[in-house]
Amino acid sequence: MDDAQTPARLTRVTKRYGAITALDGIDVALRPGETLALLGPNGAGKTTAIRTLLGIIKPDDGTATLFGRDPRVAKNRARVGAMLQVSGVPATLTVAEHVRLFSSYYPHPLPLEETLAIAGLRGLAKRLYGELSGGQKQRVAFALAICGDPDALVLDEPTSALDVESRHALWTQIRRYVARGRSVLLTTHDLAEADALADRIAVLFGGRVIAEGTAAQIKERAGGATVRCTSGLDDERLRAVRGVDSVVRANGIIRIATRVPDAVVRALYVNDPTFTLLDVAQTPLEEAFLVLTRTTASEEVPA
Amino acid sequence: MIARITFAETRAELTKLARLPAYVIPTLAFPLAFYAFFGLAMGGSRGIAGTTVATYMLATYGAFGVVGCALFGFGVSVAVERGQGWLLVKRASPMPPAAYVIAKMLSAMTFAAAVVVLLCALGAALGGVRLEPLTWIQLFVALVLGAIPFCALGLAIGSLAGPNSAPALVNLVYLPMSFASGLWIPIEGLPSAVAHVAPFLPTYHLGQLALGTLGGAHGSPATHIAVLALWALAGAAAAAYGLRRDEGRTYG
Numbered sequence: 165m166d167d168a169q170t171p172a173r174l175t176r177v178t179k180r181y182g183a184i185t186a187l188d189g190i191d192v193a194l195r196p197g198e199t200l201a202l203l204g205p206n207g208a209g210k211t212t213a214i215r216t217l218l219g220i221i222k223p224d225d226g227t228a229t230l231f232g233r234d235p236r237v238a239k240n241r242a243r244v245g246a247m248l249q250v251s252g253v254p255a256t257l258t259v260a261e262h263v264r265l266f267s268s269y270y271p272h273p274l275p276l277e278e279t280l281a282i283a284g285l286r287g288l289a290k291r292l293y294g295e296l297s298g299g300q301k302q303r304v305a306f307a308l309a310i311c312g313d314p315d316a317l318v319l320d321e322p323t324s325a326l327d328v329e330s331r332h333a334l335w336t337q338i339r340r341y342v343a344r345g346r347s348v349l350l351t352t353h354d355l356a357e358a359d360a361l362a363d364r365i366a367v368l369f370g371g372r373v374i375a376e377g378t379a380a381q382i383k384e385r386a387g388g389a390t391v392r393c394t395s396g397l398d399d400e401r402l403r404a405v406r407g408v409d410s411v412v413r414a415n416g417i418i419r420i421a422t423r424v425p426d427a428v429v430r431a432l433y434v435n436d437p438t439f440t441l442l443d444v445a446q447t448p449l450e451e452a453f454l455v456l457t458r459t460t461a462s463e464e465v466p467a
Numbered sequence: 468m469i470a471r472i473t474f475a476e477t478r479a480e481l482t483k484l485a486r487l488p489a490y491v492i493p494t495l496a497f498p499l500a501f502y503a504f505f506g507l508a509m510g511g512s513r514g515i516a517g518t519t520v521a522t523y524m525l526a527t528y529g530a531f532g533v534v535g536c537a538l539f540g541f542g543v544s545v546a547v548e549r550g551q552g553w554l555l556v557k558r559a560s561p562m563p564p565a566a567y568v569i570a571k572m573l574s575a576m577t578f579a580a581a582v583v584v585l586l587c588a589l590g591a592a593l594g595g596v597r598l599e600p601l602t603w604i605q606l607f608v609a610l611v612l613g614a615i616p617f618c619a620l621g622l623a624i625g626s627l628a629g630p631n632s633a634p635a636l637v638n639l640v641y642l643p644m645s646f647a648s649g650l651w652i653p654i655e656g657l658p659s660a661v662a663h664v665a666p667f668l669p670t671y672h673l674g675q676l677a678l679g680t681l682g683g684a685h686g687s688p689a690t691h692i693a694v695l696a697l698w699a700l701a702g703a704a705a706a707a708y709g710l711r712r713d714e715g716r717t718y719g
Contacts, residue, residue: 251551257479269472308560
Protein backbone atom coordinates (compact mmCIF):
# COMPACT_ATOMS: atom_id res chain seq x y z
CA MET A 165 0.00 0.00 0.00
CA ASP A 166 1.15 3.53 -0.77
CA ASP A 167 2.63 4.82 2.45
CA ALA A 168 1.01 8.24 2.04
CA GLN A 169 -2.34 6.44 2.51
CA THR A 170 -1.23 4.63 5.67
CA PRO A 171 -2.28 6.70 8.68
CA ALA A 172 0.47 5.37 10.94
CA ARG A 173 3.32 2.96 10.48
CA LEU A 174 6.31 1.75 12.47
CA THR A 175 8.91 0.00 10.32
CA ARG A 176 11.51 -2.15 12.14
CA VAL A 177 11.61 0.34 15.00
CA THR A 178 13.98 -0.25 17.88
CA LYS A 179 14.15 1.93 20.97
CA ARG A 180 16.40 1.24 23.94
CA TYR A 181 16.55 2.91 27.33
CA GLY A 182 19.93 1.91 28.67
CA ALA A 183 19.82 -1.85 29.13
CA ILE A 184 16.05 -2.04 28.51
CA THR A 185 14.82 -2.63 24.98
CA ALA A 186 11.38 -1.01 24.86
CA LEU A 187 10.82 -1.66 21.15
CA ASP A 188 12.62 -4.52 19.44
CA GLY A 189 12.38 -4.06 15.68
CA ILE A 190 8.59 -3.66 15.77
CA ASP A 191 6.59 -3.59 12.53
CA VAL A 192 3.03 -2.39 12.76
CA ALA A 193 0.73 -0.37 10.51
CA LEU A 194 -2.67 1.22 10.97
CA ARG A 195 -4.71 0.78 7.78
CA PRO A 196 -7.13 3.43 6.53
CA GLY A 197 -10.57 3.15 8.12
CA GLU A 198 -9.72 0.43 10.62
CA THR A 199 -9.54 0.38 14.39
CA LEU A 200 -6.38 -1.35 15.54
CA ALA A 201 -5.71 -2.21 19.17
CA LEU A 202 -2.18 -2.63 20.47
CA LEU A 203 -2.76 -5.07 23.28
CA GLY A 204 -0.18 -5.98 25.86
CA PRO A 205 0.76 -5.97 29.52
CA ASN A 206 2.54 -3.05 31.17
CA GLY A 207 6.08 -2.76 29.90
CA ALA A 208 5.28 -4.43 26.57
CA GLY A 209 6.23 -1.24 24.73
CA LYS A 210 2.76 0.11 23.93
CA THR A 211 3.36 3.64 25.17
CA THR A 212 6.81 3.82 23.61
CA ALA A 213 5.29 2.70 20.30
CA ILE A 214 2.62 5.41 20.50
CA ARG A 215 5.09 8.12 21.49
CA THR A 216 7.43 7.12 18.68
CA LEU A 217 4.56 7.33 16.20
CA LEU A 218 3.67 10.79 17.46
CA GLY A 219 7.23 12.06 17.14
CA ILE A 220 7.76 12.52 20.88
CA ILE A 221 10.43 9.81 20.94
CA LYS A 222 13.11 9.43 18.31
CA PRO A 223 13.72 5.75 17.49
CA ASP A 224 17.27 4.37 17.70
CA ASP A 225 16.62 2.43 14.54
CA GLY A 226 13.83 2.09 11.96
CA THR A 227 11.27 4.67 10.92
CA ALA A 228 7.95 6.01 12.12
CA THR A 229 5.56 7.69 9.68
CA LEU A 230 2.17 9.38 9.78
CA PHE A 231 0.60 9.34 6.30
CA GLY A 232 4.08 8.69 4.94
CA ARG A 233 5.65 11.68 6.71
CA ASP A 234 8.09 12.20 9.57
CA PRO A 235 6.10 12.73 12.81
CA ARG A 236 8.98 14.71 14.34
CA VAL A 237 7.90 17.70 12.19
CA ALA A 238 4.97 19.51 13.84
CA LYS A 239 2.93 20.13 10.70
CA ASN A 240 3.10 16.44 9.73
CA ARG A 241 0.99 15.70 12.80
CA ALA A 242 -1.89 17.86 11.54
CA ARG A 243 -3.91 14.85 10.25
CA VAL A 244 -3.66 13.02 13.57
CA GLY A 245 -5.29 13.62 16.95
CA ALA A 246 -3.78 12.11 20.08
CA MET A 247 -4.87 11.21 23.56
CA LEU A 248 -2.04 10.38 25.96
CA GLN A 249 -1.86 9.16 29.52
CA VAL A 250 -1.40 12.43 31.34
CA SER A 251 -1.96 13.37 34.96
CA GLY A 252 -2.20 17.14 34.70
CA VAL A 253 -4.01 19.44 32.32
CA PRO A 254 -3.98 23.19 33.12
CA ALA A 255 -6.83 23.60 35.61
CA THR A 256 -7.56 27.30 35.15
CA LEU A 257 -8.82 27.16 31.57
CA THR A 258 -12.40 26.29 30.69
CA VAL A 259 -13.36 23.32 28.53
CA ALA A 260 -14.16 25.65 25.61
CA GLU A 261 -10.85 27.51 26.00
CA HIS A 262 -8.90 24.25 25.91
CA VAL A 263 -10.79 23.01 22.86
CA ARG A 264 -10.48 26.34 21.02
CA LEU A 265 -6.74 26.45 21.62
CA PHE A 266 -6.18 22.93 20.27
CA SER A 267 -8.52 23.64 17.36
CA SER A 268 -6.22 26.51 16.40
CA TYR A 269 -3.39 24.02 15.76
CA TYR A 270 -5.28 22.38 12.88
CA PRO A 271 -6.03 23.74 9.40
CA HIS A 272 -9.70 22.59 9.31
CA PRO A 273 -10.98 22.06 12.86
CA LEU A 274 -14.51 20.99 13.74
CA PRO A 275 -16.85 23.70 15.00
CA LEU A 276 -16.61 23.94 18.80
CA GLU A 277 -20.20 22.80 19.28
CA GLU A 278 -19.64 19.69 17.19
CA THR A 279 -16.49 18.71 19.10
CA LEU A 280 -18.31 19.14 22.40
CA ALA A 281 -21.25 17.09 21.11
CA ILE A 282 -19.10 14.17 19.91
CA ALA A 283 -17.11 14.13 23.15
CA GLY A 284 -20.22 14.32 25.32
CA LEU A 285 -19.30 17.69 26.80
CA ARG A 286 -22.39 19.70 25.89
CA GLY A 287 -23.27 22.06 28.70
CA LEU A 288 -19.77 21.92 30.21
CA ALA A 289 -18.15 24.44 27.84
CA LYS A 290 -17.77 27.17 30.45
CA ARG A 291 -16.63 24.90 33.28
CA LEU A 292 -13.00 25.21 34.42
CA TYR A 293 -11.04 22.02 33.76
CA GLY A 294 -10.06 21.83 37.43
CA GLU A 295 -13.73 21.54 38.45
CA LEU A 296 -14.50 18.49 36.27
CA SER A 297 -14.96 14.87 37.39
CA GLY A 298 -12.53 12.16 36.30
CA GLY A 299 -14.78 10.95 33.50
CA GLN A 300 -15.39 14.49 32.26
CA LYS A 301 -11.64 15.18 32.25
CA GLN A 302 -11.04 12.13 30.09
CA ARG A 303 -13.73 13.39 27.71
CA VAL A 304 -11.87 16.69 27.44
CA ALA A 305 -8.72 14.75 26.52
CA PHE A 306 -10.79 12.99 23.85
CA ALA A 307 -12.20 16.32 22.65
CA LEU A 308 -8.66 17.69 22.25
CA ALA A 309 -7.80 14.63 20.14
CA ILE A 310 -10.77 15.02 17.76
CA CYS A 311 -11.21 18.81 17.61
CA GLY A 312 -8.91 19.12 14.59
CA ASP A 313 -11.13 16.70 12.63
CA PRO A 314 -8.11 14.42 12.11
CA ASP A 315 -8.12 11.48 9.70
CA ALA A 316 -6.58 9.27 12.36
CA LEU A 317 -6.84 9.06 16.14
CA VAL A 318 -4.10 7.71 18.39
CA LEU A 319 -5.32 6.85 21.88
CA ASP A 320 -2.94 5.65 24.60
CA GLU A 321 -4.90 3.65 27.19
CA PRO A 322 -7.94 5.89 26.74
CA THR A 323 -10.07 4.35 29.49
CA SER A 324 -7.51 2.96 31.94
CA ALA A 325 -8.46 5.28 34.80
CA LEU A 326 -12.23 5.27 34.28
CA ASP A 327 -15.14 3.60 36.04
CA VAL A 328 -17.33 1.23 34.04
CA GLU A 329 -19.94 3.82 33.15
CA SER A 330 -17.48 6.45 31.91
CA ARG A 331 -15.62 3.74 30.06
CA HIS A 332 -18.65 2.66 28.09
CA ALA A 333 -19.49 6.30 27.41
CA LEU A 334 -16.01 6.84 25.95
CA TRP A 335 -16.35 3.67 23.85
CA THR A 336 -19.53 5.13 22.40
CA GLN A 337 -17.70 8.36 21.58
CA ILE A 338 -14.82 6.49 19.95
CA ARG A 339 -17.28 4.44 17.86
CA ARG A 340 -19.07 7.66 16.88
CA TYR A 341 -15.77 8.92 15.50
CA VAL A 342 -14.96 5.65 13.73
CA ALA A 343 -18.39 5.85 12.06
CA ARG A 344 -17.15 8.97 10.28
CA GLY A 345 -14.75 6.70 8.36
CA ARG A 346 -11.67 7.54 10.39
CA SER A 347 -8.83 5.28 11.52
CA VAL A 348 -8.12 4.66 15.18
CA LEU A 349 -5.04 3.22 16.86
CA LEU A 350 -5.48 2.52 20.54
CA THR A 351 -3.45 0.79 23.19
CA THR A 352 -4.95 -1.14 26.03
CA HIS A 353 -4.11 -3.86 28.50
CA ASP A 354 -7.82 -4.46 28.81
CA LEU A 355 -8.83 -7.31 26.52
CA ALA A 356 -12.52 -6.59 26.69
CA GLU A 357 -11.78 -3.13 25.40
CA ALA A 358 -9.76 -4.43 22.44
CA ASP A 359 -12.52 -6.94 21.72
CA ALA A 360 -15.23 -4.27 21.94
CA LEU A 361 -13.58 -1.60 19.82
CA ALA A 362 -11.02 -3.04 17.44
CA ASP A 363 -11.31 -4.60 13.98
CA ARG A 364 -7.82 -5.99 14.41
CA ILE A 365 -5.62 -6.66 17.43
CA ALA A 366 -1.83 -6.68 17.54
CA VAL A 367 -0.53 -8.34 20.69
CA LEU A 368 2.61 -6.63 21.93
CA PHE A 369 5.13 -8.33 24.12
CA GLY A 370 8.79 -7.55 24.71
CA GLY A 371 8.67 -4.69 22.24
CA ARG A 372 7.44 -6.83 19.34
CA VAL A 373 4.13 -7.87 17.80
CA ILE A 374 3.77 -11.54 18.77
CA ALA A 375 0.32 -12.11 17.30
CA GLU A 376 -1.97 -10.21 15.00
CA GLY A 377 -5.52 -10.77 13.86
CA THR A 378 -9.18 -10.39 14.80
CA ALA A 379 -10.21 -11.06 18.38
CA ALA A 380 -11.60 -14.45 17.24
CA GLN A 381 -8.35 -15.42 15.51
CA ILE A 382 -6.30 -14.52 18.53
CA LYS A 383 -8.56 -16.51 20.79
CA GLU A 384 -8.36 -19.50 18.45
CA ARG A 385 -4.59 -19.31 18.26
CA ALA A 386 -4.36 -19.25 22.01
CA GLY A 387 -6.60 -22.25 22.71
CA GLY A 388 -10.06 -21.68 21.33
CA ALA A 389 -12.90 -23.09 23.41
CA THR A 390 -13.91 -25.45 26.21
CA VAL A 391 -16.61 -28.06 25.52
CA ARG A 392 -18.41 -29.28 28.67
CA CYS A 393 -20.24 -32.56 28.25
CA THR A 394 -20.99 -36.05 29.54
CA SER A 395 -20.00 -39.09 27.51
CA GLY A 396 -19.72 -42.84 27.69
CA LEU A 397 -16.30 -42.76 26.01
CA ASP A 398 -13.18 -43.05 28.15
CA ASP A 399 -10.46 -40.41 28.21
CA GLU A 400 -8.28 -42.25 25.74
CA ARG A 401 -11.07 -42.51 23.13
CA LEU A 402 -11.94 -38.85 23.68
CA ARG A 403 -8.34 -37.75 23.18
CA ALA A 404 -8.28 -39.67 19.92
CA VAL A 405 -11.04 -37.48 18.46
CA ARG A 406 -9.55 -35.10 15.88
CA GLY A 407 -9.23 -31.56 17.26
CA VAL A 408 -9.25 -32.44 20.97
CA ASP A 409 -6.32 -30.85 22.79
CA SER A 410 -6.97 -32.01 26.34
CA VAL A 411 -9.55 -33.79 28.48
CA VAL A 412 -10.30 -33.17 32.15
CA ARG A 413 -12.91 -35.12 34.11
CA ALA A 414 -14.44 -33.86 37.37
CA ASN A 415 -17.66 -34.97 39.15
CA GLY A 416 -18.79 -36.85 36.07
CA ILE A 417 -18.48 -33.79 33.84
CA ILE A 418 -15.90 -33.78 31.07
CA ARG A 419 -14.12 -30.62 29.95
CA ILE A 420 -12.55 -30.81 26.52
CA ALA A 421 -10.22 -28.04 25.34
CA THR A 422 -10.20 -27.53 21.58
CA ARG A 423 -9.51 -25.00 18.89
CA VAL A 424 -12.30 -26.44 16.71
CA PRO A 425 -15.28 -26.94 19.03
CA ASP A 426 -17.82 -27.43 16.20
CA ALA A 427 -15.92 -30.34 14.65
CA VAL A 428 -15.35 -32.01 18.02
CA VAL A 429 -19.02 -31.81 19.03
CA ARG A 430 -20.10 -33.17 15.62
CA ALA A 431 -17.69 -36.10 15.90
CA LEU A 432 -18.86 -36.95 19.41
CA TYR A 433 -22.56 -36.95 18.43
CA VAL A 434 -21.72 -39.38 15.64
CA ASN A 435 -19.48 -41.71 17.69
CA ASP A 436 -21.20 -41.72 21.08
CA PRO A 437 -24.98 -42.24 21.45
CA THR A 438 -24.72 -41.34 25.17
CA PHE A 439 -23.06 -38.01 24.43
CA THR A 440 -24.77 -35.02 26.04
CA LEU A 441 -23.54 -31.52 25.35
CA LEU A 442 -23.72 -29.16 28.36
CA ASP A 443 -22.16 -26.04 26.85
CA VAL A 444 -19.36 -24.60 24.74
CA ALA A 445 -17.50 -21.58 26.09
CA GLN A 446 -15.06 -19.47 24.13
CA THR A 447 -11.82 -19.08 26.04
CA PRO A 448 -12.06 -15.57 27.45
CA LEU A 449 -9.68 -13.21 25.64
CA GLU A 450 -8.08 -12.61 29.01
CA GLU A 451 -6.93 -16.24 29.13
CA ALA A 452 -5.99 -16.29 25.47
CA PHE A 453 -3.81 -13.31 26.07
CA LEU A 454 -2.05 -14.95 29.01
CA VAL A 455 -1.36 -18.05 26.92
CA LEU A 456 0.05 -15.95 24.10
CA THR A 457 2.38 -13.96 26.30
CA ARG A 458 3.49 -17.04 28.25
CA THR A 459 4.41 -19.05 25.17
CA THR A 460 6.43 -16.20 23.70
CA ALA A 461 9.32 -16.52 26.09
CA SER A 462 10.30 -19.83 24.46
CA GLU A 463 8.68 -19.93 21.02
CA GLU A 464 7.35 -17.64 18.36
CA VAL A 465 3.61 -17.59 17.83
CA PRO A 466 3.14 -17.47 14.07
CA ALA A 467 1.55 -14.21 12.98
CA MET B 468 -0.38 29.73 10.57
CA ILE B 469 2.43 29.89 13.14
CA ALA B 470 1.57 33.50 13.98
CA ARG B 471 -2.09 32.56 14.46
CA ILE B 472 -1.23 29.61 16.69
CA THR B 473 1.21 31.72 18.71
CA PHE B 474 -1.50 34.32 19.22
CA ALA B 475 -4.03 31.70 20.39
CA GLU B 476 -1.41 30.12 22.61
CA THR B 477 -0.49 33.48 24.16
CA ARG B 478 -4.10 34.35 24.86
CA ALA B 479 -4.66 31.00 26.54
CA GLU B 480 -1.45 31.31 28.55
CA LEU B 481 -2.39 34.79 29.78
CA THR B 482 -5.89 33.63 30.74
CA LYS B 483 -4.44 30.63 32.53
CA LEU B 484 -1.93 32.70 34.53
CA ALA B 485 -4.39 35.48 35.34
CA ARG B 486 -6.66 32.93 37.04
CA LEU B 487 -3.81 31.46 39.08
CA PRO B 488 -3.39 33.24 42.42
CA ALA B 489 -0.09 31.41 42.94
CA TYR B 490 1.23 33.34 39.96
CA VAL B 491 -0.57 36.68 40.20
CA ILE B 492 0.07 37.37 43.87
CA PRO B 493 3.85 36.88 44.01
CA THR B 494 4.42 38.55 40.64
CA LEU B 495 2.16 41.59 41.00
CA ALA B 496 1.46 42.15 44.68
CA PHE B 497 4.94 41.58 46.11
CA PRO B 498 6.84 44.14 44.01
CA LEU B 499 4.07 46.72 44.53
CA ALA B 500 3.96 46.12 48.29
CA PHE B 501 7.76 46.16 48.63
CA TYR B 502 8.04 49.33 46.58
CA ALA B 503 5.29 51.02 48.58
CA PHE B 504 7.08 50.10 51.81
CA PHE B 505 10.79 50.53 51.02
CA GLY B 506 10.54 53.01 48.15
CA LEU B 507 7.77 55.30 49.34
CA ALA B 508 6.89 54.93 53.01
CA MET B 509 10.47 54.87 54.29
CA GLY B 510 11.44 58.34 53.06
CA GLY B 511 11.00 58.24 49.33
CA SER B 512 11.90 61.88 48.89
CA ARG B 513 15.46 61.51 50.24
CA GLY B 514 18.20 61.92 47.67
CA ILE B 515 20.25 59.04 46.24
CA ALA B 516 22.56 58.83 43.21
CA GLY B 517 21.38 62.21 41.95
CA THR B 518 17.69 61.42 42.25
CA THR B 519 15.08 60.57 44.89
CA VAL B 520 14.76 57.17 46.60
CA ALA B 521 11.26 56.82 45.13
CA THR B 522 12.64 57.28 41.61
CA TYR B 523 15.71 55.09 42.13
CA MET B 524 13.68 52.26 43.59
CA LEU B 525 11.13 52.49 40.81
CA ALA B 526 13.92 51.18 38.57
CA THR B 527 15.16 48.50 40.99
CA TYR B 528 11.71 47.23 42.07
CA GLY B 529 10.70 47.38 38.42
CA ALA B 530 13.58 44.99 37.72
CA PHE B 531 12.56 42.85 40.71
CA GLY B 532 8.98 42.63 39.40
CA VAL B 533 9.98 41.82 35.85
CA VAL B 534 12.36 39.07 36.93
CA GLY B 535 9.59 37.48 39.03
CA CYS B 536 7.15 37.43 36.12
CA ALA B 537 9.71 35.71 33.91
CA LEU B 538 11.08 33.21 36.46
CA PHE B 539 7.68 32.13 37.79
CA GLY B 540 5.96 32.26 34.39
CA PHE B 541 8.54 29.91 32.93
CA GLY B 542 10.21 28.10 35.79
CA VAL B 543 7.12 26.96 37.63
CA SER B 544 4.71 26.58 34.73
CA VAL B 545 7.12 24.64 32.50
CA ALA B 546 8.18 22.38 35.38
CA VAL B 547 4.55 21.61 36.22
CA GLU B 548 3.48 21.06 32.61
CA ARG B 549 6.55 18.93 31.97
CA GLY B 550 6.21 16.92 35.16
CA GLN B 551 2.53 16.16 34.69
CA GLY B 552 2.89 15.20 31.04
CA TRP B 553 0.98 18.17 29.61
CA LEU B 554 4.03 19.08 27.54
CA LEU B 555 3.80 15.64 25.89
CA VAL B 556 0.23 16.35 24.78
CA LYS B 557 1.45 19.61 23.26
CA ARG B 558 4.35 17.84 21.57
CA ALA B 559 2.03 15.20 20.14
CA SER B 560 -0.16 17.95 18.66
CA PRO B 561 0.70 19.90 15.50
CA MET B 562 1.54 22.96 17.63
CA PRO B 563 4.93 24.32 16.52
CA PRO B 564 7.23 24.08 19.60
CA ALA B 565 8.30 27.71 19.08
CA ALA B 566 4.70 28.82 19.66
CA TYR B 567 4.80 27.34 23.16
CA VAL B 568 7.99 29.18 24.12
CA ILE B 569 7.08 32.46 22.44
CA ALA B 570 3.60 32.42 24.03
CA LYS B 571 5.07 31.97 27.50
CA MET B 572 7.57 34.74 26.79
CA LEU B 573 4.91 37.16 25.56
CA SER B 574 2.73 36.30 28.56
CA ALA B 575 5.58 36.89 31.01
CA MET B 576 6.36 40.18 29.26
CA THR B 577 2.70 41.23 29.40
CA PHE B 578 2.68 40.65 33.15
CA ALA B 579 6.06 42.40 33.35
CA ALA B 580 4.61 45.40 31.51
CA ALA B 581 1.65 45.43 33.91
CA VAL B 582 3.94 45.38 36.96
CA VAL B 583 6.05 48.21 35.56
CA VAL B 584 3.01 50.34 34.68
CA LEU B 585 1.49 49.78 38.13
CA LEU B 586 4.79 50.62 39.85
CA CYS B 587 5.17 53.77 37.75
CA ALA B 588 1.61 54.83 38.54
CA LEU B 589 2.24 54.23 42.23
CA GLY B 590 5.53 56.16 42.14
CA ALA B 591 4.04 59.08 40.23
CA ALA B 592 0.90 59.27 42.36
CA LEU B 593 2.34 58.75 45.85
CA GLY B 594 6.11 59.11 45.52
CA GLY B 595 6.29 62.33 43.53
CA VAL B 596 8.29 60.62 40.77
CA ARG B 597 8.57 63.00 37.82
CA LEU B 598 10.37 61.95 34.63
CA GLU B 599 10.63 63.26 31.08
CA PRO B 600 8.21 61.41 28.73
CA LEU B 601 11.17 59.89 26.87
CA THR B 602 12.70 58.70 30.15
CA TRP B 603 9.44 56.98 31.16
CA ILE B 604 9.47 55.17 27.83
CA GLN B 605 13.15 54.21 28.12
CA LEU B 606 12.64 52.85 31.62
CA PHE B 607 9.59 50.87 30.51
CA VAL B 608 11.29 49.41 27.44
CA ALA B 609 14.51 48.52 29.30
CA LEU B 610 12.56 46.68 32.00
CA VAL B 611 10.10 44.83 29.77
CA LEU B 612 12.76 43.70 27.28
CA GLY B 613 14.90 42.86 30.28
CA ALA B 614 12.47 40.04 31.00
CA ILE B 615 13.81 38.07 28.02
CA PRO B 616 17.04 36.70 29.55
CA PHE B 617 15.10 35.75 32.68
CA CYS B 618 12.58 33.91 30.53
CA ALA B 619 15.52 31.83 29.28
CA LEU B 620 16.72 31.24 32.86
CA GLY B 621 13.18 30.35 33.95
CA LEU B 622 12.89 27.93 31.06
CA ALA B 623 16.15 26.34 32.20
CA ILE B 624 14.80 25.86 35.75
CA GLY B 625 11.50 24.60 34.36
CA SER B 626 13.26 22.11 32.10
CA LEU B 627 15.51 20.72 34.84
CA ALA B 628 13.46 20.88 38.05
CA GLY B 629 10.57 18.67 39.10
CA PRO B 630 7.05 20.10 39.37
CA ASN B 631 7.10 20.07 43.17
CA SER B 632 10.58 21.49 43.69
CA ALA B 633 10.34 24.20 41.02
CA PRO B 634 8.50 26.87 43.08
CA ALA B 635 11.01 26.50 45.92
CA LEU B 636 13.92 26.52 43.52
CA VAL B 637 12.67 29.66 41.77
CA ASN B 638 12.35 31.44 45.12
CA LEU B 639 15.78 30.22 46.15
CA VAL B 640 17.28 31.78 43.04
CA TYR B 641 15.01 34.81 42.78
CA LEU B 642 14.98 36.29 46.27
CA PRO B 643 18.68 36.08 47.30
CA MET B 644 19.75 37.15 43.81
CA SER B 645 17.45 40.18 43.91
CA PHE B 646 18.73 41.16 47.34
CA ALA B 647 22.41 40.73 46.41
CA SER B 648 21.92 42.75 43.24
CA GLY B 649 20.62 45.79 45.06
CA LEU B 650 17.04 45.48 43.86
CA TRP B 651 15.59 45.77 47.39
CA ILE B 652 18.15 48.00 49.05
CA PRO B 653 20.46 50.16 46.90
CA ILE B 654 23.74 48.42 46.18
CA GLU B 655 25.60 51.20 48.01
CA GLY B 656 23.84 50.17 51.22
CA LEU B 657 24.82 46.49 51.00
CA PRO B 658 27.79 44.90 52.79
CA SER B 659 30.83 45.13 50.52
CA ALA B 660 31.14 41.31 50.27
CA VAL B 661 27.67 41.19 48.75
CA ALA B 662 28.39 44.18 46.52
CA HIS B 663 31.38 42.30 45.12
CA VAL B 664 29.24 39.33 44.14
CA ALA B 665 26.60 41.50 42.47
CA PRO B 666 28.31 42.00 39.07
CA PHE B 667 28.21 38.23 38.55
CA LEU B 668 24.42 38.17 38.84
CA PRO B 669 22.06 38.83 35.90
CA THR B 670 19.64 40.71 38.16
CA TYR B 671 22.35 43.26 38.97
CA HIS B 672 22.79 44.04 35.28
CA LEU B 673 19.06 44.44 34.68
CA GLY B 674 18.86 46.74 37.73
CA GLN B 675 21.76 48.83 36.45
CA LEU B 676 20.31 48.91 32.93
CA ALA B 677 17.05 50.29 34.35
CA LEU B 678 18.88 52.77 36.58
CA GLY B 679 20.91 53.82 33.53
CA THR B 680 17.77 55.23 31.92
CA LEU B 681 17.56 57.56 34.95
CA GLY B 682 21.25 58.41 34.69
CA GLY B 683 22.31 56.79 37.96
CA ALA B 684 24.01 53.55 36.92
CA HIS B 685 27.37 51.86 37.32
CA GLY B 686 28.93 50.62 34.08
CA SER B 687 27.83 51.06 30.49
CA PRO B 688 24.51 49.80 29.08
CA ALA B 689 26.41 47.84 26.43
CA THR B 690 28.19 45.80 29.12
CA HIS B 691 24.94 45.10 30.97
CA ILE B 692 23.23 44.00 27.77
CA ALA B 693 26.17 41.77 26.85
CA VAL B 694 26.19 40.07 30.28
CA LEU B 695 22.41 39.55 30.14
CA ALA B 696 22.74 38.08 26.64
CA LEU B 697 25.33 35.60 27.93
CA TRP B 698 23.00 34.57 30.77
CA ALA B 699 20.19 34.16 28.23
CA LEU B 700 22.36 31.88 26.09
CA ALA B 701 23.40 29.86 29.13
CA GLY B 702 19.74 29.50 30.14
CA ALA B 703 18.69 28.41 26.65
CA ALA B 704 21.51 25.84 26.53
CA ALA B 705 20.58 24.44 29.95
CA ALA B 706 16.92 24.26 28.90
CA ALA B 707 17.81 22.42 25.69
CA TYR B 708 19.85 19.96 27.76
CA GLY B 709 16.98 19.40 30.20
CA LEU B 710 14.39 18.81 27.49
CA ARG B 711 16.68 16.42 25.62
CA ARG B 712 17.34 14.55 28.86
CA ASP B 713 13.56 14.11 29.29
CA GLU B 714 13.38 12.40 25.92
CA GLY B 715 15.81 9.74 27.08
CA ARG B 716 13.73 8.87 30.13
CA THR B 717 12.13 5.45 30.29
CA TYR B 718 8.46 5.32 29.43
CA GLY B 719 6.13 2.33 29.95
